[in-house]
Amino acid sequence: MSQQLLDCLIQMIVDKYGLDAAQLSPHTRFEDLEFDSLVMLELAVALELRLGIPVSDEELLSVESIGEAVELLDAKVVAA
Amino acid sequence: MSTPTAVLEGLGTALPPRVVTNAELAERLDTSDEWIRTRTGIAERRMVAPGVATSDLAVEAGERALKSADVHEVDLVVVATTTPDHPCPATAPDVASRLGLGPVPAYDMAAVCSGFVYALSGAAGAIAARQAERVLVIGAETFSSIISPEDRSTAVIFGDGAGAVVLRAGSAEEPGSLLGFDLGSDGALADLIKIPGGGSRQRATGLPPDADDSWFTMQGRPVFTNAVKRMAGSAGALLQRVGWPVDSVDRFVGHQANVRILHAVAEQLGVPADRAVINLDKVGNTSAASIPLAMGAAAADGELTPGDRVLISAFGGGVTWGSAALVWPDLTAL
Numbered sequence A: 001m002s003q004q005l006l007d008c009l010i011q012m013i014v015d016k017y018g019l020d021a022a023q024l025s026p027h028t029r030f031e032d033l034e035f036d037s038l039v040m041l042e043l044a045v046a047l048e049l050r051l052g053i054p055v056s057d058e059e060l061l062s063v064e065s066i067g068e069a070v071e072l073l074d075a076k077v078v079a080a
Numbered sequence B: 001m002s003t004p005t006a007v008l009e010g011l012g013t014a015l016p017p018r019v020v021t022n023a024e025l026a027e028r029l030d031t032s033d034e035w036i037r038t039r040t041g042i043a044e045r046r047m048v049a050p051g052v053a054t055s056d057l058a059v060e061a062g063e064r065a066l067k068s069a070d071v072h073e074v075d076l077v078v079v080a081t082t083t084p085d086h087p088c089p090a091t092a093p094d095v096a097s098r099l100g101l102g103p104v105p106a107y108d109m110a111a112v113c114s115g116f117v118y119a120l121s122g123a124a125g126a127i128a129a130r131q132a133e134r135v136l137v138i139g140a141e142t143f144s145s146i147i148s149p150e151d152r153s154t155a156v157i158f159g160d161g162a163g164a165v166v167l168r169a170g171s172a173e174e175p176g177s178l179l180g181f182d183l184g185s186d187g188a189l190a191d192l193i194k195i196p197g198g199g200s201r202q203r204a205t206g207l208p209p210d211a212d213d214s215w216f217t218m219q220g221r222p223v224f225t226n227a228v229k230r231m232a233g234s235a236g237a238l239l240q241r242v243g244w245p246v247d248s249v250d251r252f253v254g255h256q257a258n259v260r261i262l263h264a265v266a267e268q269l270g271v272p273a274d275r276a277v278i279n280l281d282k283v284g285n286t287s288a289a290s291i292p293l294a295m296g297a298a299a300a301d302g303e304l305t306p307g308d309r310v311l312i313s314a315f316g317g318g319v320t321w322g323s324a325a326l327v328w329p330d331l332t333a334l
Helices: A001-016 A037-051 A057-061 A066-079 B022-028 B035-042 B054-069 B092-098 B113-127 B186-192 B220-242 B258-269 B287-300
Strands: B005-014 B020-021 B043-048 B076-080 B107-111 B134-144 B159-171 B178-185 B250-256 B309-316 B320-327
Touching: A001 A066, A001 B054, A001 B076, A037 A057, A037 B258, A057 A066, A066 B043, B005 B054, B005 B113, B005 B178, B005 B287, B020 B022, B020 B258, B022 B035, B035 B258, B043 B107, B043 B159, B054 B076, B054 B092, B054 B134, B054 B287, B076 B092, B076 B113, B092 B107, B092 B134, B107 B287, B107 B320, B113 B134, B113 B159, B113 B178, B113 B287, B113 B309, B113 B320, B134 B287, B159 B287, B186 B220, B220 B258, B220 B320, B250 B258, B250 B287
Parallel strands: B076 B107, B076 B134, B250 B309
Antiparallel strands: B005 B159, B020 B043, B134 B159, B178 B320, B309 B320
């Protein structure tokens, strides 16, 4: 798992939703953060615009944790 | 002789008195005040009384804009609307006539929620080409006429209202000057926002119209995604063109679609969220009327002050998008 992508995603979540970075790790589940489909849509748009990684909200909704999301993004970066 | 620049000199708004709260909608639709507020930022919207059409709101807002500018004559009237009084003819000539503006050219602009920015651009172009010295631009909508009362995805979002501005020929150096525009469209995404029936495409089938096809439809998720990308891209390109560093933008007046879209666009641009003018909590999404309504409320509240650098951006059906940059003038919004 790319540490850089992990840091980016965690920072994005901290900035957008005011959460404490110390409480976020690859094991953090989106369900436990009470992230709904609209939050995943916002994250998908931000990931594409800021990091240039084209990911859809459906794809983000298919993973359960921050770590799984980073793996999904990693695979997309490699594929590109 | 230098090319004239359009300068904003008057602003007027009109809202129907009837308020529709989230609680009222929750009585008849499977939704709640909390759901609507958290997902859209909207607390209430306005709705016209039976018998009131788009031109009625347009005339009211137009009268106020003319009074705000303290003028009685214009050379052109443009009405941006998605909900014209009739499919044919355009609403603008009727509005111009009822405002007593004489036999001036008058046309409608159809670009859905981007309509006001498109109309501003057209009006500024007419001024630059010396075809008009002064233009009345109105964004007016009675969206309640095209929203299915049963469709909770659109009924909670849209509202009725109108806003109008008067532009006059001036110079780029004065307050109120419209310094630049960025417009675009992508017809491949036309299905995202549409009224399926009622036009030549449906009539060409030779089949009788389906009543359900007369309502406005919107695909929320792709609209959200494309709205953020296009508004941020267009506004960012315009900032570069007019040479404004992003931190010099005092106010961002985005189309009042959804507070989460507005915040995402501001974040993407690098404009602090508290510089985004938010008016949709009180009026919902009023489509082509949303930007002049937001500017009117912000000017009245002292959120827009003379000399402010104002960045405008919109996204709408078509799909279409557009941005404008202006320096706020000393005016009284009515």
